[in-house]
Amino acid sequence: MIQTGIVFLVGAGPGDPDLITVKGMKCLQQAEVVVYDRLANPALLEYAPPLAEYVYVGKEPKRHRLPQDEINAVLVQYAQQGKRVVRLKGGDPFVFGRGGEETAVLAAAGIPFEVVPGISSALAVPAYAGIPVTQRQMAQSFTVVTGHTCCDDDPFGANWEDLPTTGTLVILMGVRYLPQITKRLLAAGRSPDTPAATIRWGTTPQQEVIVGTIANIAEKAKYIAPPAISVIGEVVAMRESLDWFVPVVKTAVSTSTSQFFVSQQVILDS
Template sequence: MKTFGKVWLVGAGPGDISLLTLKAMMCIKQADVIIYDRLVNPKILEWALPDCLLINVGKNPGFHCVPQDEINALLVQYAQTHHNIVRLKGGDPYVFGRGAEEVEDLVESGIPFEVVPGISSTIGGLTYAGIPVTHRDFASGFHVVTGHTREGNQQQDWRQLAKLNGTLVIVMGIANLAFICEELLMGGKAADTPAALIMSATRENQRRLTCTLGSLLGKAQEANILPPALIVIGDVVTLSDRLSFLPEAITLPEHLYCESLA
């Protein structure tokens, strides 16, 4: 019976290296192969073993240098030749990260796997911008959607989403911002609804722009907001100035991340 290595689907968090979980760090420090995405903080890769094979399969907007099917095949390929393979993804593997698609291929090939959750930018990114995704006085729930659906799939029903209460968080929506704003307004969302854009959330170059839904497109163009950026629409945005903070780096004791996964 053929034996395989194990594939770890690891969430790298939203960008700030200190938001990586301890388990994710241990996976990285013991990996033989790391197959990583574009939005992963490159400093994380410095924890890799000297002889670890690093493979960049990052996707840029509108251009995928390595198609998803090939990434799935790489995981299967290296599981046949190496012991610990880490598939390192920005945020959380199962939040718009295609992690489930990769796991499905691993299951079909009989390859052992484990998923290590990460802090999603849809929550952590808002937190670093001073925006709580829920608040008893403003939003009792939230909705997270993508502004970029798979080619051939139906667009989001923005007019229906406009009718929902709570906070609306949109990822991968900057290229489609004009259409999104127009459709939300056409669906009945008030033009004076508080809105925000968070570019490079949790990173040193993070930028936050707050305005209203009616002015969102113009403000984004004036500020030259580029991906990766989050779109947030809802009353919780009004708290951003009051709840904003400057994150402080924290150094962990060496013994906390040197334990073995075995």
């Protein structure tokens, strides 16, 4: 009888491969199967043993390689074969990563699992843009919401009108809906002059930052495509003096990084 394996839900961090945790790296080093997402940097696969199996289950806007229920089934299937499985997820598995759904399925199937938290893009990406999400006498709290359900009638989506009008607001997966989001925030009482920023590919050599206000950020960032997050609040103004991260622009390093992303996709999609 085959002994049941184990699944490690590992947060890959926000993009920079050096931001994975030590425990996450150790899990990868012992993995027999790595099931990974689009936003998990493929460079992290180098930590896995040479004979490890890689399963790409990346999701893109309006294009999912595998539905969530099939991803759940993949995890159960490999674990039932006695494998040590690493489920490598961008950011943190339990911050809009559907990690709760996956662990619930594993628990129901009697599959042992562990959760290895990762650095969420909600914290790391603003930091790489020189924006602290909290600051004394400026922002005593911060709120993280998904913008993905802004235009849906989802009863579990964010109630934009009830969000705090003070403090910092970090919006994940909402760049496509910025016009609707900013309109609702203004209607809820946010000042149109409130500083705002949209950050694409944060923490990576391709990082791009657009700065404006609630009134104009949607227009200024209209050509920004996912993955991107938006930050709204007075702390955004601190970027002017705290902008420390200089992305590698148009060099051999950034080119090779982009090619690595593409080559892994081709190999795993073939």
